[in-house]
Amino acid sequence: MTPAEFLRQPPAQGPTHALTEPQWEALAADPELPLLALWGEPGVVRAAFQDGNALRLVALAAPEGQYPALSPARPAAALFERAVHDLWALEPVGTQDGRPWLDHGRWPVLNPLSGRPVRHGGAPPQPEFLPAEGHALHRLPLGPILPGIGEPAYLHLAVAGEAVVRMEARLGYAHKGVLALMPGKSPRAAARFPARLQAEATVAHSLAFALAAEKATGTEPPPRAVVLRAVMAEIERLSVHLHIWAQVLALAGPPALADQAALARETMLAASQIAFGHRLLMDRVLPGGVALDLEERGLSILRDALLLLAEDLPRLARATLRHAGLVEALTGLGVIPPALAQDYTAGGPVARASGVMVDARLGPDASPYDELELEIPLHPEGDAAARLRQRIAETAESRRLLAVMLDSLPDGPIITPLPQRGGEGVALVEGPHGPCMAWLALDDGGLIRAAMARDPAWALWPLAEAAAAGAGLEQLPLLLAGFGLTMSGMDL
Amino acid sequence: MKLPRLLTRPIAQPPPHPSAQLVGDLAARLEASARRRLGRGLALRHIGTGGCDGCALELIATRNLVHELESLGLRFVDSPRHADALLVSGPVTRNMREALEQARAAMPEPGFVVALGDCAVDGGVFKGSYAVEGGVEAVMPPDLRLPGCPPSPRQVLEGLLALVEAQA
Structure with a gap:
């Protein structure tokens, strides 16, 4: 039975399949079902997958605060994994991108939803951005206050002349908890x-x-x-x-x-x-x-x-x-x-x-x-x-x-x-x-x-x-x- | 030939008249702070500091043909360096505090700070969160508070016109 077929069976209780670690790993390796959302609770990582127009929910106990990353096979998981780490202190093992997402180093606590938040002080770190390769690139920083009337976001642009080579968005400015x-x-x-x-x-x-x-x-x-x-x-x-x-x-x-x-x-x-x-x-x-x-x-x-x-x-x-x-x-x-x-x-x-x-x-x-x-x-x-x-x-x-x-x-x-x-x-x-x-x-x-x-x-x-x-x-x-x-x- | 509808019926509402008390209070505040007057017009810069964006949507609506913000001598500018007033909406999140402070510092004096909407007035429903400083007041004193969730375009215009009248 593929992981997708397994998830199409009704869960034992409620809407969520409680997975074992091997089951989660099998799901992580098989990208048939696209990821809709990833979130957590203290010591538990949760995910929702889209199956046509239906939803499939899974949960994995992560008492050590670690779980197998979904992002290697599903690019949609990358931002979620960074946010889940910031909020719940759940670490995706095997991810390519361990940078923080919502946490800009400005909250009074670390991992506020983890059940055991740690006090945090000190200057916020400089954000890191993905490299862009090419000849004569220059950087164009935009935001977090963007032109016009709207919401905050920071756009990190690498431009060659008039052409955008890479745009990387850094969000989290509107994080309200x-x-x-x-x-x-x-x-x-x-x-x-x-x-x-x-x-x-x-x-x-x-x-x-x-x-x-x-x-x-x-x-x-x-x-x-x-x-x-x-x-x-x-x-x-x-x-x-x-x-x-x-x-x-x-x-x-x-x-x-x-x-x-x-x-x-x-x-x-x-x-x-x-x-x-x-x-x-x-x-x-x-x-x-x-x-x-x-x-x-x-x-x-x-x-x-x-x-x-x-x-x-x-x-x-x-x-x-x-x-x-x-x-x-x-x-x-x-x-x-x-x-x-x-x-x-x-x-x-x-x-x-x-x-x-x-x-x-x-x-x-x-x-x-x-x-x-x-x-x-x-x-x-x-x-x-x-x-x-x-x-x-x-x-x-x-x-x-x-x-x-x-x-x-x-x-x-x-x-x-x-x-x-x-x-x-x-x-x-x-x-x-x-x-x-x-x-x-x-x-x-x-x-x-x-x-x-x-x-x-x-x-x-x-x-x-x-x-x-x-x-x-x-x-x-x-x-x-x-x-x-x-x-x-x-x-x- | 049928005329386009825009020309056949009046669309724009008459502008609101801000209450004398609001204007008086504001004028007294400005007098007390001995600020130079800016004349009959204001350049506005909106800053979303992390709210749901409802205030910004209604601010955009103040520019439509019904509310015609620009016909009242008000206009939006892109840089705080060109602004007479910052319209701050949303609770000030911890992640936006520094950007707001920098925008305030970049605005030439005399400049006004308007707390637009319940969140900017006192943090609104997000009060007390680890990620939120509170209202604008937690970072800098606002000159004008416009409560509402979100304030309607008409309420926004009324508040801004009071600001124009108080300092004209």
Whole structure:
């Protein structure tokens, strides 16, 4: 039996296979299942693998603080292994890259989640970067405060003339210690943390967390809440895609079109404020259901907003994709081959624009999408133009889904209490930039013992680094804008 | 021929009027610190110090056709060296503290520091984490606090206009 076949059998208990070290080694050597996330608990290393649209979870006891590295066969594991070492003091044996990731040497403690954190002082060390080889290279440091309005990241560029030879991103500047703030709280009380993991995926992370908490406690959310959550998730996808669309237009398109894309986004945010009481829909999805019901006025304002967008967006899409200057700037820029997207377990519009059909809305947490005849567009070219086309096409599908769901909202309650009991749950939700995973373990009193959230940025940053190599320096902002790169969700 | 929609209906909202009390308080603060006036306009530099990015998204929304930040004499610049005010959003993470201090040092005097959003005001939900210093106040005194999670574009504009009026 291959490791993949073994993992497809139901685990003895809960959603996780407890592996022996030889089993973990066999899994590490066989890259059939791509790695979605790697995290820990004191003395335990945990991993989630993607199997089509399903998830396979494993755990390995590591009482000595060591485990066989996954990164030699799976490049997607490299950043996770560095983060897991920083947070839980779990050492990957056999890794190529032992540099710290989240820990910049500025926290008052070392290994804060290891259960035995050590006090730490002294000056932070100089970061080390990968070497770049070539003739007459010069270094261009960018960040951590980058141009424009956004999040912190440091981009270490090696450039030859105008060409980028290597871009290495150093993140961790937005590390807030979220995973240390959640234990000891009830899922309801801890829901404000996944809601603030990443504002561009606040609904997606909140929903993944809620589903994981519901599975851990055996709770069934009310049918009306299930549809209202999907309504919010599609509003979020639509608004975020419009945001990226506007950003790309602002960099390389006519300003008037960028204004119109931004205006369409504003229409959705203003409608969300009236319908759900929050422009970005933060704290609206809770474990057990949703926080607020959609009233008649909210329903009609959402329908109005969709009608406006139905009039404007097809025209805007045609104008965008017919703009020769924009299309020329995007075509052939930053090509991601499908194999590379799969190596990093990328999902979302970036993977689908490389012809990789993966979408968590087709997976086991698909309700209510399983009844909506989801039609997910697919663009195989893999360049920046395909990534923009993919997002534009997805806005049309999200608008269709919203219209259908708003016309068929079930009646009934919107939230149900969670029983106070122990358990373990995991869920995968398709966010605007890709799959958002939440895992949590509850103690017998129903309080969180440990939690993990996986943001799609873990896969998107390595892909952006790969795509940047060979691009021109002046193309870099346009290239990066289309990826939907975010920092906070990955920095935890 | 049908005119484009942008020309057929008014989109921009009238700008907000900051409350007299907010302006008065700010003016008194500025008077006390004897800072030179900057005139009717502000160059802004946003600095995300580790928050969820919700404040930055709403800051970007202040530039759209509904809110028209630039029509009010406000504009964004890329370098803190060209800025009159730093808009700091997010709790100040330990990993971002030094960058924030350097940006403040690079901003010419007189310069303002605005704590944008609940996290920048006092650390928000991330208060007490090993990885977070706290709000902006933990690193440098802010001149203006704009609470909200995130503050809406209109609340942001109101706060910034108060700053313009207080020092004009």
